[in-house]
Amino acid sequence: MDTPTSPGPAPGGPPRARAFTQDTAQVLALDKTTGTLRYLPAGEGNGETEAGVTWRSLIARGMLLCPMPGCGAPFGRVVAGGARRHHFAHRPGTADHDHGTGPETLWHLNAKDVLHRWAATCPQLAGWTLHLDDTRVLCQDDWRRPDVLAVSPDGARVAFEAQYSELTGTAWKARHDFYARAKVADIWLLAHHGPQWRPATPRQLRREELALHESAWVAAIQLSGLHQTMLRHGVTPLWLDPSTQMIGTATTRIRSRHTRARLEEDAAYTLPPGRAFPACHLAADPLEQCVVDLAAGQLLTPAGRVHHRDRERFEAGEKAALERAALLQARRDAEHKARTLRRRAAEQDKRRASAARAAEEQQAQQRREQEQRQRREQEEAQERAAAEARQKLPLVRQFPPVFEHETPAPARRPWWKPWRRRA
Structure with a gap:
C-alpha cells in the first residue's frame, strides 16, 4: 500500500526525524543594512550567503540582529556543530529574553x-x-x-x-x-x-x-x-x-x-x-x-495527495463492497422468497392432504353409520316379521309352557302359622 512518504528534504536539509521536535533554534536574523529577515538554511552555518561573504563574517561585523520584538541586539555567533540544527545565538549576557514567549x-x-x-x-x-x-x-x-x-x-x-x-x-x-x-x-x-x-x-x-x-x-x-x-x-x-x-x-x-x-x-x-x-x-x-x-x-x-488517492480507492472499495453486499442481499432475498414459496406450497399441500384425509374419514364414518342403520333396520324388520308370524300361530304354540305344565296347587299354610287376612 502507498504510504505518505516523500522523496525527503532538500539537499543539506534536516532529516524528517528532527521535524516537530520543538527545537528553539533561532534561524532568522534581521539584516541591519536592508531591514529584511534572512533565513539560515539547515546545515549552512559554515557556508556562504553569497560569493565571498559567510554567515560568520556577517556576525563578526554585527550585521545580523535578533528579530525578537524588544531585543534588536546583534547575534554573537553561529552555532554550526553537534547534533542540533545550525542557528544564530547571542553571546552570554548580551541579551535577556525568552524567544518562546511574548506577543x-x-x-x-x-x-x-x-x-x-x-x-x-x-x-x-x-x-x-x-x-x-x-x-x-x-x-x-x-x-x-x-x-x-x-x-x-x-x-x-x-x-x-x-x-x-x-x-x-x-x-x-x-x-x-x-x-x-x-x-x-x-x-x-x-x-x-x-x-x-x-x-x-x-x-x-x-x-x-x-x-x-x-x-x-x-x-x-x-x-x-x-x-x-x-x-x-x-x-x-x-x-x-x-x-x-x-x-x-x-x-x-x-x-x-x-x-x-x-x-x-x-x-x-x-x-x-x-x-x-x-x-x-x-x-x-x-x-x-x-x-x-x-x-x-x-x-x-x-x-494530502496520498489522502486523495486513498480516498478515491476507499470510495471505490466501499462502492464495490456495497454493490457486493446488495447482490448478496438480493440473492438472500431471492432464496428467502423461494424458501417462503416452497414452505407455503408445502403447507398448502399439507392442508389439502389433511382436508382429503378428513373427507375420506367423514365418508368412511358416513358409510359405517349407514351400514349400522341398515343392520338395525334389518334386525327390526326380522323382529316384526317374527312377531307377526307368532301372532298367526295357535295359543298352544305361541305359549307352550302354559299348556305343557299344570298349574300347581296353592300351598297350604302350616297350622302353627296364623292366617292373616289380606287388607
Missing part, C-alpha cells in the same frame, strides 16, 4: 517569513503579489489582516494564517466564514507547540487508527475542539515547523467496515482522521514539495 514569538515570525519566501517560489502563485502582514482584507464592516496574503493579477486572493495563539473552534469558524464572504481562500497552519500541540496519550495510541506507524509519521497529536471543527468543515489540520520548514498533515489509518481483509489485498486506507477521532498521526513533508490547490483553496501536501 509574537520568534516561531511565529519565522513561520510568516518561511511562508512568504515559499509563496514567492510556489509555481501556482507565480506572478502574484505577496503581502507580509501589511494588508487588510475588508468585508462589510469587518476586517482581518492575514499573516501572508497572495493576490493574483485578476484579483483572486489566498490568505495564509500561522496560528500560534489559542483558538477555539467557534472562533475559527467565524474567521473561516469571514474569508468565505470576502471570497478569499484561507489556508491555516497550526503551531507545533503550545495549545495547538498536545501529544497523544498512551491510551489513545492503542486505538485502531493509531496502531500502525509509518516512517513519515513523526508524531501523534490529540485532536482538540478546533481540529474537530476544521474536520467537520472539510479542512484537514496542518502543522508548520518553521525551523525545519516541514508541514505536518493529520493522518490516520482507517479500515473499511464493508471490505473484508481476506478478499482485499489491503483493507486499510491512509486518510484524514474522522470527526470523532480523539487523536491522529502527523505525516511530515517538506514545505517545498507542497502546492496550492486554487480550485479547492487548500494547501496540498504529499500526504
Whole structure:
C-alpha cells in the first residue's frame, strides 16, 4: 500500500526525524543594512550567503540582529556543530529574553517569513503579489489582516494564517466564514507547540487508527475542539515547523467496515482522521514539495495527495463492497422468497392432504353409520316379521309352557302359622 512518504528534504536539509521536535533554534536574523529577515538554511552555518561573504563574517561585523520584538541586539555567533540544527545565538549576557514567549514569538515570525519566501517560489502563485502582514482584507464592516496574503493579477486572493495563539473552534469558524464572504481562500497552519500541540496519550495510541506507524509519521497529536471543527468543515489540520520548514498533515489509518481483509489485498486506507477521532498521526513533508490547490483553496501536501488517492480507492472499495453486499442481499432475498414459496406450497399441500384425509374419514364414518342403520333396520324388520308370524300361530304354540305344565296347587299354610287376612 502507498504510504505518505516523500522523496525527503532538500539537499543539506534536516532529516524528517528532527521535524516537530520543538527545537528553539533561532534561524532568522534581521539584516541591519536592508531591514529584511534572512533565513539560515539547515546545515549552512559554515557556508556562504553569497560569493565571498559567510554567515560568520556577517556576525563578526554585527550585521545580523535578533528579530525578537524588544531585543534588536546583534547575534554573537553561529552555532554550526553537534547534533542540533545550525542557528544564530547571542553571546552570554548580551541579551535577556525568552524567544518562546511574548506577543509574537520568534516561531511565529519565522513561520510568516518561511511562508512568504515559499509563496514567492510556489509555481501556482507565480506572478502574484505577496503581502507580509501589511494588508487588510475588508468585508462589510469587518476586517482581518492575514499573516501572508497572495493576490493574483485578476484579483483572486489566498490568505495564509500561522496560528500560534489559542483558538477555539467557534472562533475559527467565524474567521473561516469571514474569508468565505470576502471570497478569499484561507489556508491555516497550526503551531507545533503550545495549545495547538498536545501529544497523544498512551491510551489513545492503542486505538485502531493509531496502531500502525509509518516512517513519515513523526508524531501523534490529540485532536482538540478546533481540529474537530476544521474536520467537520472539510479542512484537514496542518502543522508548520518553521525551523525545519516541514508541514505536518493529520493522518490516520482507517479500515473499511464493508471490505473484508481476506478478499482485499489491503483493507486499510491512509486518510484524514474522522470527526470523532480523539487523536491522529502527523505525516511530515517538506514545505517545498507542497502546492496550492486554487480550485479547492487548500494547501496540498504529499500526504494530502496520498489522502486523495486513498480516498478515491476507499470510495471505490466501499462502492464495490456495497454493490457486493446488495447482490448478496438480493440473492438472500431471492432464496428467502423461494424458501417462503416452497414452505407455503408445502403447507398448502399439507392442508389439502389433511382436508382429503378428513373427507375420506367423514365418508368412511358416513358409510359405517349407514351400514349400522341398515343392520338395525334389518334386525327390526326380522323382529316384526317374527312377531307377526307368532301372532298367526295357535295359543298352544305361541305359549307352550302354559299348556305343557299344570298349574300347581296353592300351598297350604302350616297350622302353627296364623292366617292373616289380606287388607
